[in-house]
Amino acid sequence: MAECKVYVTRRIPTPGTKLLSQHFKIDSYDSDEAIPHEVLVEALKAKQYDALYCMLTDIINTEVLDAAGPQLKIVATMSVGYEHIDLHECSQRNILVANTPGVSTDSVAELTVALLLMTARRLPEGVEAVKTGKWGDWKPHWLCGTELTGSTLGIYGLGRIGFNVGRRLKPFGFSKIFYTDVHEVSYAKDIDAEFIDFDGLIEKCDFICVCCNLTPQTQHMFNGETFKRMKNNAILINTGRGGVIKHDDLVEALKNGDITAAGLDVTEPEPLPKDHPLVLMNNCVILPHMGSNTWDSRNAMAEIAARNCIAAISGQTPEGQVLT
Numbered sequence: 203m204a205e206c207k208v209y210v211t212r213r214i215p216t217p218g219t220k221l222l223s224q225h226f227k228i229d230s231y232d233s234d235e236a237i238p239h240e241v242l243v244e245a246l247k248a249k250q251y252d253a254l255y256c257m258l259t260d261i262i263n264t265e266v267l268d269a270a271g272p273q274l275k276i277v278a279t280m281s282v283g284y285e286h287i288d289l290h291e292c293s294q295r296n297i298l299v300a301n302t303p304g305v306s307t308d309s310v311a312e313l314t315v316a317l318l319l320m321t322a323r324r325l326p327e328g329v330e331a332v333k334t335g336k337w338g339d340w341k342p343h344w345l346c347g348t349e350l351t352g353s354t355l356g357i358y359g360l361g362r363i364g365f366n367v368g369r370r371l372k373p374f375g376f377s378k379i380f381y382t383d384v385h386e387v388s389y390a391k392d393i394d395a396e397f398i399d400f401d402g403l404i405e406k407c408d409f410i411c412v413c414c415n416l417t418p419q420t421q422h423m424f425n426g427e428t429f430k431r432m433k434n435n436a437i438l439i440n441t442g443r444g445g446v447i448k449h450d451d452l453v454e455a456l457k458n459g460d461i462t463a464a465g466l467d468v469t470e471p472e473p474l475p476k477d478h479p480l481v482l483m484n485n486c487v488i489l490p491h492m493g494s495n496t497w498d499s500r501n502a503m504a505e506i507a508a509r510n511c512i513a514a515i516s517g518q519t520p521e522g523q524v525l526t
């Protein structure tokens with residue numbers, strides 16, 4: 203068999219490169235930064251690659267697929283999210299699409315819990331106060347936050363990550379856990395979570411964790427109208443995708459007191475400029491999209507994306523195949 207070729211759009215963790223090198227001749231964009239779109243297009247024109255190993259920052263559209271040519275068998279993204287890939291175009295061209303499900307579930311779920319606690323208990327403001335000498339005498343009203351115990355929790359998207367967020371949060375003693383998804387799921391009973399429609403979720407919950415993908419159905423579901431109907435004491439956490447929330451409307455909702463606070467690990471756009479109004483607000487805690495930033499997750503993500511490429515050239519079904 204002729205040697206297969208893969209183009210890798212970034213420096214990736216060693217386990218991924220090791221695995222790929224056993225089956226492919228590898229060309230890559232030798233940088234920790236995202237490859238510019240035009241550089242990717244030119245790189246793909248240069249050789250006839252069998253596999254494209256990409257990241258969530260790479261827009262895989264018609265232009266990229268045209269440049270890659272008809273021999274391309276797979277677009278394997280080193281991410282769970284795949285909204286950057288034109289699934290329809292890939293399907294028209296019989297190109298497989300695969301992601302890295304499962305291996306970052308724990309790291310993202312852990313971070314979601316951390317972000318919820320940071321936001322509810324105003325931890326960044328406390329840390330800042332200590333660092334800047336604003337820690338004075340004990341005061342009855344200073345930096346008071348919200349307790350989880352006895353509150354209602356809502357999970358928007360009870361997939362792997364949403365379920366594992368619920369599993370970790372359940373021991374905090376919420377009075378009720380609700381979830382909204384496209385349909386009811388049987389495993390929800392393992393965390394005593396009750397299915398509810400979106401209207402119920404936003405109207406009943408004190409904490410809402412957004413754990414869904416970005417799809418046409420979820421895009422901007424949290425907008426000005428939604429915020430007006432949420433509880434004034436509500437805290438919104440997003441570790442899914444930034445596009446689920448309309449950020450200009452969130453600024454207004456946090457300013458007006460429609461909701462109390464927000465904790466975001468994902469934003470629209472990314473990165474969020476440092477002078478964006480949300481960055482300047484005390485009741486908004488923002489992290490730089492670091493849900494899967496653990497060595498365990500990143501090594502496993504690099505490996506599974508490599509295995510997906512290998513499966514595609516071996517005529518097997520990639521374990522992370524996305525249905526197109």
Ligand code: DGY
Pocket residue numbers: 258280281282283284306491492493494495
């Ligand atoms: C994913 O895998 O899609 C994450 O958002 C990247 O950390």
